[in-house]
Amino acid sequence: MNVNQAKDRIEELSMELEGHNHQYYVLSQPTISDFEFDQLLKELERLEEEFPLLALPNSPTKRVGGDITKKFASVVHDFPMLSLSNTYSKEEIIEWENRLKKIADGEIEFVCELKYDGVAIGIRYVDGVFNRAVTRGDGTRGEEVGANVKTIKSIPLQLREGDYPNDFEIRGEIFFPLQRFDALNEQREKDDEPKFANPRNTASGTLKMQDSSVVASRGLDCYLYGLYSKETLKDSHWGSIQAAGDWGFKIPDTNARMVEKMKDIEDIMDFIEYWDEHRHNLPFEIDGVVIKVNDYRQQDELGFTAKSPRWAIAYKFKSEEVTTVLESVTYQVGRTGAVTPVANLTPVLLAGTVVKRASLHNSDQIAELDLRIGDTVYVEKGGEIIPKVTAVDMSKRGLQVQPLEYISHCPECDTLLIRNEGEAKHYCPNDASCPPQIKGKMEHFISRKAMDIDGLGTETIDQLFESGLIKNSADLYHLTRSDLLPLERMAEKSVENMLAGLEASKEVPFERVLFSLGIRYVGETVAKTLARQYGSIEALRIASEEDLVEVDEIGERIAESVVEFFSREDNSKIVQSLMSSGLRFDIPEEERNQGTDILKGQAFVISGVFERHSRDELKSLIEQNGGKNTSSISSKTSYVLAGEGMGPSKKEKAEKLKVPIISESDFEAMLA
Ligand code: IVH
Secondary structure, three states, rough: HHHHHHHHHHHHHHHHHHHHHHHHOOEEEEEOOHHHHHHHHHHHHHHHHOOOHHHHOOOHHHHHHOOEEEHHHHHHHOOOOOOEEOOOOOOHHHHHHHHHHOOOOOOOOOOOOOOOOOOEEEEEEEEOOEEEEEOOOOOOOOOOOOHHHOOOOOOOOEEOOOOOEEEEEEEEEEEOHHHHHHHHHHHHHHOOOOOOOOOHHHHHHOOOOHHHHEEEEEEHHHEEEEEEEOOOOOOOOHHHHHHHHHHHOOOOOOOOOOEEEEEEEHHHHHHHHHHHHHHHOOOEEEEEEEEEOOOOOHHHHHOOOOOEOOOEEEEEEEOEEEEEEEEEEEEEEEEEEEEEEEEEEEEEEOOOOOEEEEEOOHHHHHHHHHHHEEEEEEEEEOOOOEHHHHHHHHOOOOOEEEEOOOHHHOOOOOOOOOOOOOOOEEEEEOOOOOHHHHHHHHHHHHHOOOOOOOOOOOOHHHHHHOOOOOOOOOHHHOHHHHHHOOOOOOOHHHHHHHHHHHHHHOOOHHHHHHHHHOOOOOOOEEEEEEEHOOOOOHHOOOOOHHHHHOOOOOHHHHHHHHHHHHHHHHHHHHHHHHHHOOOOOOHHHHHHHHHOOOOOEEEEEEEOOOOOOOOOHHHHHHOOOEEEEOOOOOOOOEEEOOEEEEOOHHHHHHOOOOEEEHHHHHHHHHOO
């Protein structure tokens, strides 16, 4: 293919793929299969790789992310990003409407729309092309998060044909669709990572992540609700929003009553009531409705107060609250031994779900609420997933209610609880034999970033523990077919998989085995450092605190924890047993001696896919030879080690900063 043919094909594919994105993410009407889409995307990626200079700046290949932003640029908004005045009262909406009638000329038409509960964004388009995306910040200045916003598939990178201004900004709300949010939390639970509290904060956090490919994988979405330009716009809010839909933006669906034009206060009230009742059926969260004057001329007439436009108001839904009876309080012990009191309630309907339990956080909160069994309590669903008890209805308290006494001993193992000074929670110190704590350790041991044992999950760990077959991680390696087959849900195939997974885990390198042991404060990176420094568990075991703090990046807290771990007999026994089962407790001699300092002082960025080595292998080779791995290209980067599929923007950046781009063979030659 010559350059001209490639240019034509790149343009054609970019247009076609953006068209399919629009069909799928904006209109929810895909016209080709995911497989066909991927084939086209791959073809475009190959062409952009071969002819990097021809890649369009807003190519659909950018949607998968990959650009890393270390620090987001601070940008002054062309139009200040104001907020809305809020009210929880319908009377105030009526008063607002009356006020407007007195100021504005002629009859007022309103547009009612949803108040999406997410993060505000302003996206600028120049000549129909995505130019930048800026967060609200302090209203005057925000952060440029364009690389991340580009991964949101319902946001067009190139507008469809239309009469849009040459330079304009469109504002909207980026949110986390509930299904994607739940799936993310499910995955985090499986991976032993703490769950996110609510979709709004998670959307906000995601938007500020440095790695745009992670943002792409999260599946954020966006509705647009306002147009700003120094050029002439349509003459009404409604007209602008409908036009934005034609240009390719995702706008609220009129058929689903997500947006409505109305003249009457009764219609406005009806819209509010409809959404107060139906909001839980939406696939995303809203926290109210917004009422706006439709006509731009009237909007100008009404103007602004210091903080918000007079022509718009938000009616916010009350965070839902119900009353029910507190039947009992039980106590949960987490993996770290932390105790959490849980209120067991008479089941009650709240925000569309039946609630039977609510969180009580800690003993101070129970005391503050002056809580007693049998009390009628207020339960609220705020931003968090788990509802909470907010107050007691004292008017309903009878004489018979029992004062609530906080437990003094662990409900799981009966050990006396401790409470460290300055901490709110009580802890069970018995980490050696308190069941949820040992189960927690084993769950960590098998998790993806630790031993990553195929065929073995959290539920199986529970089952094996309950049946008495395992008491610690080392016991896993003594399980036999005949132990496992009689267990419920353990078919022949699952037993085979699990045993094969355990066998395969004996090849897991020392640094991950060390991480799997669950030594307090020894996370992935510290485990790697210690493994490399000491080379074997024997050497690490006899290291003193003084030796340990000599190691780069190892502080006193870690040193103390490592020494304490090895001083305990139960831990030593587990390590001994794992060793005799054949797990790797040292770095093999060949690997240890491979190290040189050929690459000392050199910083590498690895990008793309390679023929002879995996990216992890290359990273290890760099480190073993004294070099450093970094994730984004800067003036400090010594080399970009590029394989197939290196992104065009990385290439551009390397060229701009004059950082040499080397191939896998160049790198091998360097080491030779
Ligand atoms: S219009 C002058 N419309 O609510 C402000 N805002 O305090 C014009 N929001 O963070 C904003 N849904 O991001 C408007 N349909 C909607 C909205 C909406 C959510 C957010 C907005 C801002 C806050 C306003």
